[in-house]
Amino acid sequence: MKISATIQTLALASLLALTPADMLAAKKGGTFTTGNKTFLLNGKPFIVKAAELHYPRIPRAYWEHRIKMCKALGMNTVCLYVFWNIHEQQEGKFDFTGNNDVAEFCRLCQKNGMYVIVRPGPYVCAEWEMGGLPWWLLKKKDIRLREQDPYFMERVKIFEKKVGEQLAPLTIQNGGPIIMVQVENEYGSYGKDKPYVSAIRDIVRQSGFDKVTLFQCDWSSNFLNNGLDDLTWTMNFGTGANIDNQFKRLGEVRPHAPKMCSEFWSGWFDKWGARHETRPAKDMVEGIDEMLSKGISFSLYMTHGGTSFGHWAGANSPGFQPDVTSYDYDAPINEYGQATPKYYELQKTMAKYNDGKKLPAIPKAPKPLVSIPKFKLTEYRPLLSGVSTQKESHQPLCFEDMNMGWGTMVYTAPLPVVQSPSTLIGEFHDFAQVFINDKYIGKIDRVKNEKNLELPPITEGSKLTIIVEGMGRINFGRAIKDYKGIIGNVTISTSDETSDIALTPTKWTNQTIPDDYGTAAQTFAAPQNKKASLKTTAGYYRGYFNMNKVGDTFINMEAFGKGQVYVNGHAIGRFWGIGPQQTLYLPGCWLKKGKNEVIVLDVVGPKGEATAFCQNKPELDKLNLEKSNKHNDPGHRIDLNSATPVLKGELKAGNGWQTLKLDTPVKGRYFAIECESSQSGDPQIAIAEVYLQDAQGTRIDRNNWVAYYADSEKGNSTLDKMFDLQESTYWQTEKGATFPHLCIVDMGKEVTVSAFEYLPRAEQGAPGSVKEFKLFVR
Template sequence: MKLTKLFTTLALAATALFVPANANAASKSGDFTVGKGTFLLNGEPFIVKAAEVHYPRIPQAYWDHRIKMCKALGMNTVCIYVFWNIHEQSEDHFDFTGNNDVAAFCRLAQKNGMYVIVRPGPYVCAEWEMGGLPWWLLKKKDIRLREQDPYFMERVKIFEEKVAQQLAPLTIQNGGPIIMVQVENEYGSYGEDKAYVSEIRDVLKANWYKKNDEGKLVGPALFQCDWSSNFTKNGLDDLVWTMNFGTGANIDQQFRRLGELRPDAPKMCSEFWSGWFDKWGARHETRPAKDMVEGMDEMLSKGISFSLYMTHGGTSFGHWAGANSPGFAPDVTSYDYDAPINEWGLATPKFYELRKMMTKYNDGKKMPAIPKAPMGIISVPKFQLTEYVPIVNGINRVFKDSQSSHMTFEEMDMGWGSAVYTKVLPEIPNQSTLTLDAHDFATVFINGKYIGKIDRVKNEKSVALPPVKKGDRLTILIEAMGRINFGRAIKDFKGIVGDVVISTELDNNEVSINLKGFVTCTIPDDYNTAVKAFASEAKENISNDLGLPAGKGKAGYYRGYFNLKKVGDTFLDFETWGKGQVYVNGHAMGRIWSIGPQQTLYIPGCWLKKGKNEVIVLDVVGPKETVVWGQTEPELNKLQLEKSNKHNNIGDKPDLNSMTPVAKGAFKSGNGWQTVKFGQAAKGRYLAIESSSLHNGTDVAAIAELYVQGTNGQRLSREPWTTKYADSEDENGNHTGDKVYDLQESTYWQTIKGAGFPHLLVIDLGSVQTISALEYLPRAEQGAPGSIKDYKIFVY
């Protein structure tokens, strides 16, 4: 009897985890389905008002507060990605504990009366390392990601089964909060492969659906999301179709095609972008609150469901921030996203404007109270990081490669960190050029003397070398940043990814030396490696042997401490430091880089303690000063660049007077893609678009996206594209020339008011191409602001 009572008590306790704070997300068995023009929750019309939040970007101790903040906005659902690579950081080793306990997060949402939408990938994007895919997939060099590659699909099935083991018991059909599950993610921006998308759907169905008493398969509503311009490429008949678009978009236009194909289907914007993400070396991104609130008000007035991406962005702690493409544009640590709830969990002016509007759609009920923050904000006086050991103290393995010119991180079984590549050189009596493809930031030394850097962000591939003697040592220190998270370039190997070549002139002949046989040392990025580095004596002799300078102010590990009488959230300022990673009390806090715009790191108070707190910085460049302090506000918009991001060097401006345009005319007014076919194919490396007038009569021109077509009518790759020249760019608004090929239809190049006509944008295609047509997309907002009327197109 005692055992029976004990089991009953335990069962009741377990059940209590699923009991909601109110009846909005009832724990009894229910259903969520698609009706005519609406979603149906237990047979009644239901508008999804979802808040996108990401559990790994929030300390577990703050989950409850952030969910309550979303509820205080009038939301009835939280939407989450499931990040494969944080749950399976090495093959077959899964972690769903602590900050990775996604089931606990879902139960907490239900406890707060919220439903849940789960987006389990396998690919998620989210400005997250490799879009959520695990780096170790790249150990199989010929793998085809996001396709029906046998090994990729084998690993996807294992991962999705593990996720379902955690979450399938929490579907609404089982009395849990989960109402919808997404199939893949924005696949139309990657390719067209219905067979692959169908297989992902089948994998999810096999794990999330079960037969009911009538023998019918039941489970959460399955949906797929894409952009209005590409959702038909992979749309499956048995899935719900949802659209993704940003604030200010023409909402009727976004759903027009869906309405034509499925007039009775419910409408949902599964990602309504509240702001945007920040990239190293560019201004902090913001979006007007007015546009966000008006768009959501319009959708709700028309019965359109939504998920606000992001409602609370949080932080990409450690090495989890990704990078965007074309080119290489790594994301900063902060994922503030200019969201209504800021990075550290407090309400912004956007929050209050949105909350006021949402009151109209709260069924006449009083809005939930705004919860008190778990902790206050504290400052920390300046303190020095006085302990130092050279970066070589972090070396864990050494490889001698005589067969090839390099080894990538993946070939050395390292996912994140840095590597030292070193090689004894032959005599090269003249100046020369070292060329290599370094992923991602390389510093180059000869006999321990700094020669220069190769920065992938700037598309740099070479550095000038002085004359060298036989036996001089070349050393290349490479730090990897986040892997690309969007587009075809997600197959992003790290380290040296191609030949290493020295080019020089000998006896009036051009000579190229392909260097092979590097000695390579790996330096993993993790706290344990940092601690071990301090536990061993400073290896100055090894630094010399490897050709790396050592000593304070150089690359290495730095450690210091600060004391607290009171614990709270703070923002540690690292603007005097170079580039690298920070660990506080054993927690990986994220990347720092002096170029900005982010100069502080958010430090959650729940990870601090009264008394002594430890800070370790791994700086791969070296600091100007080893000082740190804690602010009460973040610094997210302070650039420290060598030069402006603008592309207005007059020497790069072409003389169009001597050229004949390959096409000229007038674009139509309004939203949507337009194609200009050339009379005959044109050959050249540079594409120039000249605008002499706009449809709205102003002088502020804008272009959202551009593509060019080859002779077969197919779009050519934009991966090698760079901006050659722009007569005017709104740098403060991050509306620079690169926005026309950043794979994002909601961002755009825009000129500055008063710049005057004609406006000119020149794109370097990377090599000579044969082009038959140009595709042009104006801004997505109502009326397509800044859309070009009269144009000329040149290829040269």
């Protein structure tokens, strides 16, 4: 009788947590549709106030706490991606259990009176490994990602069907919380292909989402390129944006459509080797206040970012810009689930739009923050102890050739005799260390766009060893087809008195070191590998710490070089001494009283003694670079005094893209922009994006562009932000720096230029807009 009474009490409490509309939907099913300038929930006007959360970035034990934090902020909906590659890590093997149980996450949202927006990809971006696409797709070398490639579409159909099996029963029509489902994701930033987007729409519908409202999101500058007539259209833009301008074109083509910002960026993500990103709370709060006052729906990306545990952090392009493990995002709810000053400022505004009702109380954190004294990792196994598989080949094999998704590869080859200094040349994805006869020679870092290394004279019988660690695959733009390891051949270039000589080793041994806890643990279970003779301290380190009181904490990795951490079997994430992130979040739900195991895989080796400690706050903004990340090397400043500009004149004031054509197309590898004045008269200028067009009027591929020189850069608003595929970021000069301002970009190869495209900042009035300018191509 007592058990029955308890069950009845819990059931009643669960019902009381829901609003009358929720209970009606749960009982009978409901509707969510688009009406005249508004969404309609069960036939009544409804403004979506969504919080973006990602279930794999939050330990399952904390899911409900994070949902309640969003509810207390004033949100009525949770928006989430479904990450294909975490559910199908090997082709045909699906996992929707544990931290991958997205259906349970949605049920927890409904339990707490929150609706759900599902974004099932197949591509999601999200600063996530390969944008959510599975690495094993790349085993088919000629695959065309995000196009109607038969194999790609076949696998998408299988995946989306699996998603439908999990989530279609939870749509609002079936009494669940899911009110909208997205088709693809920001496709306008990838290409123009309505037939492909239409095919994805059809697959999503056929997967069980045939009655729920389907929508697609894009930027205001490109949404018409792929907009389908039968889908709801939403815009993505960041804090500080001119909101009326962002919806202007939508209002012209669909005057009766509801307006929604499906990604209102609360902050930004961090990259290794760059400063921690922040965005003002004031801009975020004012933007949400304006949208709500105008009846505009939104999803705050991110409301809580969380952590890209293990190897799930992606990378951005042009170039290669890997993302850090923390996905704090400068969001209102920080990485470890606590309210920030941003949260409280936003909550005050959200309270005004809560129909006169008091917002729920902020829930108590599930675990306290704790510190742990320094401890030693006394057990050691050399890096080669982790070797799993081995193959011989005539040229180096990449990860995908070796059927490995994530980890490190060891390449060895006999070397020819080279009596003079030479250069090792190749494409290394992503961080290579070079040894000759087991002695360290140097590194080749893809982040720095390095592709070669000077070698000493090579004697007879010498052996080359190259260790290549793969970091996150690129998650945005055309470069998402991102193979890992050595890509193509390696050559050794040298010269004699008469000619240049290129030598190509043709006898390679390829060995894999998978990135997983099982491999790390096995190195300590097996006898020590006597052949692991590289003269390096790289390898596996194991130690333990004791806890009297379990809580959330942050393990400080500053004593180590570069690699991965596993705690009690959980993959915690990547670390890299260059920063800005120096600590990794350890959720208390993964720790225990007494003894806790820590294994560090360090592919470089610790700086001294292998020690660590845990602190009660994160360190996300501490750089340790060999040189500044500014692009102000005087040797890169090209003398333009005697050069003739290919274009000069005045740009227009205001927001939006501007295109200026050259009188005659010109060829060159570098382009320089000299800014001589601004629209406001203030010497501080900013440029959000720049494109050049080729002789056919097509935008030139920017994947090989490198920021070469800038006479002034403010904070993280460095020159590379001028061509990072993100319209909400920008190059900005320091306050007080005087005109003229000069920036130079290396396009990587000679191209033909026929036109110049310029985008100022997206905020009201386009602050920092350039007026008089000159463009040079050399």
